[in-house]
Amino acid sequence: MLEEIQRTAEFFASWLVKKFDSKTVAEFKITLENDLISRFKNHWYPSNPLRGQAFRSILLDGVQTDPILMDIATRMGMDLVDFESCLPRHCVVFCDPFRVVCKDLQARENSYHVIYTGNNRSSTSVVVESEQSPLLKTMEQQNKESISKGVLIVSSN
Numbered sequence: 001m002l003e004e005i006q007r008t009a010e011f012f013a014s015w016l017v018k019k020f021d022s023k024t025v026a027e028f029k030i031t032l033e034n035d036l037i038s039r040f041k042n043h044w045y046p047s048n049p050l051r052g053q054a055f056r057s058i059l060l061d062g063v064q065t066d067p068i069l070m071d072i073a074t075r076m077g078m079d080l081v082d083f084e085s086c087l088p089r090h091c092v093v094f095c096d097p098f099r100v101v102c103k104d105l106q107a108r109e110n111s112y113h114v115i116y117t118g119n120n121r122s123s124t125s126v127v128v129e130s131e132q133s134p135l136l137k138t139m140e141q142q143n144k145e146s147i148s149k150g151v152l153i154v155s156s157n
Contacts, residue, residue, distance in 0.1 A: 001037070001044050001097070007116035008058070008095045009033045011102065012069065012087070019082045031072050036095065039068065046120060049097040058093045061105060 013029035020028070043052040058066045065084050073083040090105040098118040104111040 001040060003118060004095050004097065004100050004116060005033050005036045005040065007100045008036060008093060011093065011100070011115050012058075015086045015088065016083070019086050020078065024076070024078065027076060028072060028078075031076065032069070035068055035072060040095070044097060046097040049099065049120075053094055053096055056095045058095070060087055060089055060091050062090045 009029045009032040012032060013025050016025045016028060040056055043055045045051040058068060060066060060069075065087060069087070070080070070083075073080055088102070091102050092105060093100065093102050093115070098120045100115040102113045102115055104113075
């Protein structure tokens, strides 16, 4: 559970470096890790990883940013407009036993980026680099081009 939560927190923290200093980003990451540990502790089922998946999801639907993220930003005194403008749009992150994925909610196909996969038979894990993901490249491009919130450009390449 800890590895999956760390990878989830790293994913969200990585988007904040554009507008926030490294100390703020590090504090956000640690706070998100702690909040997710508390939230998931009774909803983690390694023998049935999909059980409780909706509860462990973090939604950014283009209209509203998941309350767990907004609550942390508010508690930390972060500028909420800057905070939301850093984050990807129209996606949901599933933090499940042995796997963390980011799913594109606007893609015609089942488009997702694997953030982390672990092996349920050993402690060995594989981290998939963000640079390899077309979805994350698209989200990054969207943020760089300051496309209005609620729009995600998805290419079919």
